[in-house]
Amino acid sequence: MTSMLLYEWRRVTTIRATYVLSTLSLLSAAGVAWLRLQVGEQGGVIIGGIPIDNPLVAGANPLSATFAATIAAAAFGHEYRYRLVGVTLGEFPRRAVVYVGKGLMMLLWIAMLYAASVALAWVIVISAGGTIGGPDSALVGQLIRSGSFLAGYCGVAFAITALTRSLILGVVTPLAVTIFEVVAWSLLEEPAPWLTPYLPMAAANRFLSGEADPTQAPGWSVLLGWTALITTVSYLSFRFRDA
Amino acid sequence: MIVEACGLTKRYGKVTAVDDLSFTVRPGHITGFLGPNGSGKSTTLRLMMGLDHGDGSTLFDGRRLREHAHVTRVVGAHLDAKSFHPGRPARAHLRMLGSEARVGRRRVDEVIDLVGLGDVARGRPRGFSLGMCQRLGLASAILAQPAVLIIDEPANGLDPQSIHWLRDFLTTYAHRGAAVLISSHLLAEMQLMADHLVVIGQGRLIADESMADFVARSARNDVLVRCSNPLVLRSVLAEAGLVVHLEGVDGLAVSGSTTDRIGDLAFQSGVSVREMVSRHASLEQAFLDLTSGVQDFAAGAAPSEGTSA
DSSP: OHHHHHHHHHHHHTSHHHHHHHHHHHHHHHHHHHHHHHHGGGTOOEETTEEOOOGGGGGGSHHHHHHHHHHHHHHHHHHHHTTOHHHHHHHOOOHHHHHHHHHHHHHHHHHHHHHHHHHHHHHHHHHTTOOOOSOOHHHHHHHHHHHHHHHHHHHHHHHHHHHHSOHHHHHHHHHHHHHHHHHHHHHHTTTOTTTGGGSHHHHHHHHHHTOOOTTSOOHHHHHHHHHHHHHHHHHHHHHHSOO | OOEEEEEEEEEETTEEEEEEEEEEEOTTSEEEEEOOTTSSHHHHHHHHHTSSOOEEEEEETTEEGGGSSOHHHHEEEEOOTTOSOTTSOHHHHHHHHTTTTTOOHHHHHHHHHHTTOGGGTTSOGGGOOHHHHHHHHHHHHHTTOOSEEEEESTTTTOOHHHHHHHHHHHHHHHHTTOEEEEEOSOHHHHHHHOSEEEEEETTEEEEEEEHHHHHHTSTTOEEEEEESOHHHHHHHHHHTTOEEEEETTTEEEEESSOHHHHHHHHHHHTOOEEEEEEEOOOHHHHHHHHHTTSOSSOOOOOOOTTSOO
């Protein structure tokens, strides 16, 4: 596994696209953090259904998440697009090692990106004359939830790319699901209200807001279930299909 | 290291692409892997490397590839000339591929120089010619100095000098004790390079023998005799049990004997010999003879003069 992680580290760090996308993700996070700072005192802003009143968690905004998801999708997307998968499996014939190694390196990079976005937002807040109090459990909880959401979102992009062998589908499908869910919600709200809490983005909203509704399944469990389902199907497909 | 392919089989629905194929690749030899288009060569190589799933197994010194500690020290494969990210510099590509066997920078630079990519190693391979891509692929395969090389069509896109270099390189590599399996359509090149052949057609094994034995199987191994009286000499040779065909005005094609014996018989019969040439079939001829009935995608006859293409 160590060799696979080294392989993945060298793969990720030796292409320009990784740095371009990371920079774009950070710049969007900085932009959103600045925007939140400007309008924060007016009651917060809602983008993509996710409350974004805290500048420090701007790294999980939809635009930054999409750039980060593109990096995640490239883990398998480039393998198939540039026919590298044969070379990779020629070095690491155990496919579980390849899948897990790529997943771990993807999560590491996303974690570093998220940490950088938080640090950048911090600098923006301080530069703008704002103040951030000492550690408080609400802030820490929000940071963890946003970071987890970003990791899950990127994980889904990663898994869909491995499943479909298409980087574009890996990036676009989670976005398309978000749009589809708006339609699905309106169609299902009356005939099947019990179903709507299990839609992924509805669960994401509940999870990110940190609000607990005893009548509904916890947002984190629904999100985790969707991510686990997609990842399992994706892994089995990678494991048993021809390369 | 001995490579044993045992009962390799691959089916796509009702179509059997590779059918119970077994052969051995021995160390110290270059084994040529031949077959017509669509005969299952690439699928076989992919099965051997574990890229495709099928029945059967490939053992490297008695163990499956994934059971070896350092896979890249066991086998280096080059199955696709363009399997690299066009934006990743060639040197970084090789550094990445060296991760499994922990190949150092010095070895990476050594291999880059060996394949002649020193001047472009730090550049992105986006604009590489096919020949340069082949060199990069070969560099990837030999990076960890594996005991086995499996290479698919390595000479495609190479200029004559590069092909000559490739032949020398692979021959030297094999003579140092490595087992080398090469699939190629360049039969003339294969004849110069390989000492053993595995030939398949429609996914089945047709031949697994030495180059010399394979070529000797062709009916084109004969002696051409031009003489003063071909009809007399033909009857003399036929009486001696040789297979003789008239060829041209004064020629005979004689199979199953040597120039020495034919010369003696001609001398004894009083026929003067004007020319006598021992003709050996080429690998190409032998290959065409043996695979003529197992071609999946045979083209029509070449257009004759006066017909439009």
